[in-house]
Amino acid sequence: LEVCRKIRSFSRMEGVPIIICSARAHVSERVKGLETGADDYLTKPFDPSELVTRIQVLLRRSGHPVRETRKSIQSGELKLDPRSYLAVLSGRTLSELSPREFDILYLLVDRSPDVVNRIDVSKVVLGREYDGDSRVIDMHVAQIRKKLGPTHSRKILTIPGKGYLWSK
Structure with a gap:
């Protein structure tokens, strides 16, 4: 209070x-x-x-503008519901994903098969300009890979000098 x-x-x-x-x-x-x-x-x-x-x-x-509501999306065995921040992989809920990790994963899946660069991740998910030196995004991606498990972590590809790609 x-x-x-x-x-x-x-x-x-x-x-x-x-x-x-x-x-x-x-x-x-x-x-x-x-x-x-x-x-x-x-x-x-x-x-x-x-x-x-x-x-x-x-x-x-x-009177504040409300962003357009993101839609639920699916890629293979991964389902993402942005309204409830629910990620389901092979029937298993990934409850350990933080909201920021969820947003990064959603961005990668939503933009697949395009490469998502760090500038876009920083603007869309972190809400700030990419400083060119920060490893925050890399750390979040590493955590997402860990939480996806050994089989599905390989779906997030690092494209050197470009960014990240969700491989369907």
């Missing part, structure tokens, strides 16, 4: 939607959160797709 108060105290943050996600489900806690300045209050556990939908609703109501 203190974070909510601080955000609301800055005039330049006026109009920024706030959703509180908390395990405290009692009515008095929810009311206190909303009175403090939150626009919505979601109690744990919740489905990630519900959170995404609530965010989209708040952004739409506040």
